[in-house]
Amino acid sequence: MCALCGxxxxxxxxxxxxxxxxxxxxxxxxxxxxRERQQRTRLVNRVLGHYGLRLGDWSAGSHxxxxxxxxxxxxxxxxxxxxxxxxxxxxxxxxxxPDLLRHLAGR
Amino acid sequence: xxxxxYSEQTPINIITGFLGSGKTTLLKGLLAAPDLxxxxxxxxxxxxxxxxxxxxxxxxxxxxxxDNGCLCCAIRGDLQGALRDLLSQRQAGEVPFFRRxxxxxxxxxxxxxxxxxxxxxxxxxxxxxxxxxITTVDAVNGANQLQRFPESVKQVAVADRLIVxxxxxxxxxxxxxxxxxxxRLNKSAPVLKIGDGDIQPPTLLTDDMYDTAGRSRExxxxxxxxxxxxxxxxxxxxxIHSFALTYDTALDWTAFGIWMTMLLHRHxxxxxxxxxxxxxxxVPTPVLINGVQHIVHPPSHLPAWPSxxxxxxxxxxxxxxxxERIKTSLAAFNQIANPNAMPGQAA
Numbered sequence: 410m411c412a413l414c415g416x417x418x419x420x421x422x423x424x425x426x427x428x429x430x431x432x433x434x435x436x437x438x439x440x441x442x443x444r445e446r447q448q449r450t451r452l453v454n455r456v457l458g459h460y461g462l463r464l465g466d467w468s469a470g471s472h473x474x475x476x477x478x479x480x481x482x483x484x485x486x487x488x489x490x491x492x493x494x495x496x497x498x499x500x501x502x503x504x505x506x507p508d509l510l511r512h513l514a515g516r
Numbered sequence: 517x518x519x520x521x522y523s524e525q526t527p528i529n530i531i532t533g534f535l536g537s538g539k540t541t542l543l544k545g546l547l548a549a550p551d552l553x554x555x556x557x558x559x560x561x562x563x564x565x566x567x568x569x570x571x572x573x574x575x576x577x578x579x580x581x582x583d584n585g586c587l588c589c590a591i592r593g594d595l596q597g598a599l600r601d602l603l604s605q606r607q608a609g610e611v612p613f614f615r616r617x618x619x620x621x622x623x624x625x626x627x628x629x630x631x632x633x634x635x636x637x638x639x640x641x642x643x644x645x646x647x648x649x650i651t652t653v654d655a656v657n658g659a660n661q662l663q664r665f666p667e668s669v670k671q672v673a674v675a676d677r678l679i680v681x682x683x684x685x686x687x688x689x690x691x692x693x694x695x696x697x698x699x700r701l702n703k704s705a706p707v708l709k710i711g712d713g714d715i716q717p718p719t720l721l722t723d724d725m726y727d728t729a730g731r732s733r734e735x736x737x738x739x740x741x742x743x744x745x746x747x748x749x750x751x752x753x754x755x756i757h758s759f760a761l762t763y764d765t766a767l768d769w770t771a772f773g774i775w776m777t778m779l780l781h782r783h784x785x786x787x788x789x790x791x792x793x794x795x796x797x798x799v800p801t802p803v804l805i806n807g808v809q810h811i812v813h814p815p816s817h818l819p820a821w822p823s824x825x826x827x828x829x830x831x832x833x834x835x836x837x838x839x840e841r842i843k844t845s846l847a848a849f850n851q852i853a854n855p856n857a858m859p860g861q862a863a
Contacts, residue, residue: 424773429814433769435801448853449770455852456774487773491781504778505841510848 422486424449453487459512460498464490525645528599528617529721530630533652534661534668535623538681542652542710543620552721556606556614558598560622595619595630596637603643616647616721624667627651627674631808646806646813648724651675651705655686659694662701672698673756673788673833674808675705676734677720683709703758704791704831706737725791725804726816735793735804735822739829755836756788761843763828766797768853775849776805776812779842784810786837792830793818797854805830 421428427442450472453464461477464484474482474490476497484490494502503509533539540559546552605611619630631646651671654661658680661668672678678698683691691709698707708720723730772794780787790807804816832842 423812423814424770424777426769429816432803432815432817433796433799435817436799440798445770449774452768452771452852453774456778456849487777488781491778495781501782502778503782504775504845504849505783505838510845513848513852 422488424487449487453490455513456502456509457494459509460494460500460502462494462498525643526614526616527647527722527724527727528619528630528634528644529647529724530619530621530627530649531652532621532625532627532649532671532675533623533679533681534654534658534665534671537623537652537654537658537661538679538710539620539623539652542650542679542681543618546618546721552616554613554615555721556602556611556617558595558602558617558619560620560625595633596640599640599644603639617644618721626667626670628670628809628811631813632811635811635813645726646724646808647721647726648676649674649808650677650679650720652679652681653694653698655680655683655691655694655709659690659697662697669701669756670788672701673758675702676724678702678705678707680707680709701756701758702789702833703760704737704789704833725806726813731804731816732818732822735802735818739793739822756833758789758831758833759839761830761832761839761846763795763830763846763850765850765854766795766826767828767850769796769799769803771849771853772796772846775846776807779845780807780810780812783834783837786835787832788835789833790830792828794828794830795826 423429425442426433426436426440426445433440446466450464450466457464457474463475464472465475467473467483471483471485472490474484474493474497480497482493482497484493491502531539531543543557547555547557599617602611602614602617606613621627621630627649631649634640634644634646651674653668653672658668662672680691680694680698686694695707698705719730719733723734725731725734727734776790787807788809790805790812792805794803794805796803799817802818802821804818806813806816832839834842
């Protein structure tokens with residue numbers, strides 16, 4: 410909380426369009442946080458599948474990341490999620506990894 | 517106070533540059549401009565003499581001196597405290613009202629932790645935002661310092677403006693060599709020379725990607741860093757280089773966020789700076805992104821596209837990373853959201 414002005418919480422994560430509403434104000438299509446959250450979960454699971462991980466809803470503010478062995482971690486945003494993913498997958502998740510890119514391409 | 521738009525928060529400009537490169541001389545000149553009189557200054561003194569502070573103290577009354585040497589991660593608590601104090605004093609009317617803050621770092625400082633402090637600190641993030649990073653480079657010694665000191669390379673790589681100082685003392689060949697080195701390390705920052713009339717005090721501190729009036733001019737600087745002139749962009753042993761990716765297909769914001777957070781998690785130490793003008797699917801106006809190492813600031817926007825060109829353009833300044841692999845990776849991530857897009861449409 411901001412001790413000077415009493416605002417609770419911080420600005421949202423930069424990947425969430427609610428963190429910068431002015432940047433996305435011109436968006437024509439109806440947009441909701443819930444829809445954005447669903448889309449984020451769907452897409453990130455395409456990536457996480459390569460590592461045997463899956464992200465699911467936990468509450469409005471966080472997600473639960475599950476590994477193959479049942480280990481879980483609660484994460485609040487994508488930046489936190491990648492650190493947890495390394496831990497649960499026991500490997501470095503790297504977007505430049507050619508094997509990952511082949512997985513995303515369905516090859 | 518309601519959490520306001522990022523663009524409405526007080527900007528913090530960082531003036532950095534290697535030892536003896538003329539940071540304080542530049543600052544003194546800027547603060548003499550009437551338009552910049554409402555500027556608060558934080559000076560990070562280095563060494564026992566504190567000469568920099570003595571030079572500047574008569575220019576403005578709102579100077580706070582940080583005591584602990586270098587403004588790196590180890591002492592950013594001091595910066596946090598100094599900015600909180602400044603904020604309290606402004607709200608209480610104990611200091612003249614200021615519209616911007618300038619932090620002058622030491623000659624050995626890494627500017628990145630300052631950007632991190634502004635975004636991560638729970639009080640500061642409501643009141644301050646990053647403005648521009650201005651780096652001074654000595655025309656005579658700058659090229660040698662870039663070869664010898666990684667601190668100097670980092671300061672150049674993360675800059676929004678590069679100010680070449682002491683140009684009257686340099687031979688023409690020295691200036692040309694230095695200019696080439698600066699372009700290799702950072703192709704998006706304008707290179708301005710003190711003494712050539714290049715320095716326009718008000719816009720130097722006010723133009724940045726979040727300033728409503730100045731952001732269009734700022735984007736013009738980025739767009740001049742056109743792709744296609746990347747030959748010989750690799751520099752010496754540090755292998756820091758810059759390149760611009762263009763992307764024909766509209767980017768899915770969600771996929772882009774997944775990709776960028778993953779890239780910065782794995783390679784953030786080597787991604788020194790990212791600036792981008794993005795064509796985001798479903799958003800008619802361009803979205804601007806701004807990152808310093810692991811830290812990405814909230815996106816901004818332009819009210820309209822600056823030209824008919826609707827390509828996304830992203831400038832990377834990286835260490836030991838391959839441009840083609842980054843380009844291919846972004847294309848692959850974008851395709852999972854846009855299965856009909858052709859892979860590899862990054863030009």
